[in-house]
Amino acid sequence: MQNDQAIGIFDSGIGGTSIWSAIHQLLPNEKTIYLADSINAPYGQKSKEEIIALSIKNTEFLLALNCKLIVIACNTATTNAIKELRTLYNVPFIGIEPAIKPAVTKSKTQIIGILATQGTLNSELFHNTTEKYHDTKIIEQVGHGLVQLIEKGDIDSNEMTQLLHSYLDPMIEANIDCLVLGCSHYPYLIPQIRMILPAHIQIIDSGAAVAKQTQKVLREIVGFAPENLSLPIFYTNTNPKVLNEILEGKYKVEYQSF
CATH class of the missing domain: 3.40.50.1860 (Rossmann fold)
Structure with a gap:
């Protein structure tokens, strides 16, 4: 056809x-x-x-x-x-949708992080998806300000680095081994994110x-x-x-x- x-x-x-x-x-x-x-x-x-x-x-x-x-x-x-x-x-x-299922499947610590917008994390569809994975701790973080900086072309700015550290450092301390990028803008931040995360933490997008x-x-x-x-x-x-x-x-x- x-x-x-x-x-x-x-x-x-x-x-x-x-x-x-x-x-x-x-x-x-x-x-x-x-x-x-x-x-x-x-x-x-x-x-x-x-x-x-x-x-x-x-x-x-x-x-x-x-x-x-x-x-x-x-x-x-x-x-x-x-x-x-x-x-x-x-x-x-x-x-x-945020790639939660692949992250849960790959996680050894059963602790994963998700970086997404408020609108995604608040949605009924997201809530219904996360409800399926009771055995995995899912740490949710709203990426306030990230989309605005990407839209301005400020991907490699100091402001972006500081924001990413504020969002990712607590996840690292919580022992995540997978980070789900829950916004289609965020793959453009992978080089920055990779510099912050330990090598064993996998980055997963959709x-x-x-x-x-x-x-x-x-x-x-x-x-x-x-x-x-x-x-x-x-x-x-x-x-x-x-x-x-x-x-x-x-x-x-x-x-x-x-």
Whole structure:
């Protein structure tokens, strides 16, 4: 089954490009359209109703571009809005959730840390997931300020280093052996985080799992693209400078008011 329509991907900003990258690497023939709602970042501090409204707006933007499936490359939007989106629209949605199950499976101390937004940690979906793992101690930490610094391009700043130490040092003292990155922005902090964590602590994110699920949905429901020579398209509703830098200037980034 073939389908040459694009895969639509949206996030509250530039962070979901870490998910886009995993999808593009696994499925290089697929046309992709990425939507960065940076003007409203971060979603993690907004109410459930606001997150749903923004997710609807993003979905309709991508559907207007004839996307065949939509990847919600945002933990907060997934955990707060995917149920509503699946009810409203007749298109497959793929969400992203903190990779708790892989961390629990890999943990030897049965103590894991999760760094995520307030919106993700407060969500019903996250609560239901963690309830399944009574034998594992899960240390939750809200990453206040991290998304804002990433959106400004201040990934390697002293402020970022200080924030990460304040969030990670207590987890290290609590003897975690796995750290789950519960926000699609956070993989861009892995070099910084790796310098702080002891070598034995594994860092786990959801990019590869989302890419594999996308492949599965294409195979079983939507259809793969034939050989595709078109480049990915990226839209942002703020200054494209940081998004261009994250993408290393390799792809077209368009400003779009939405």
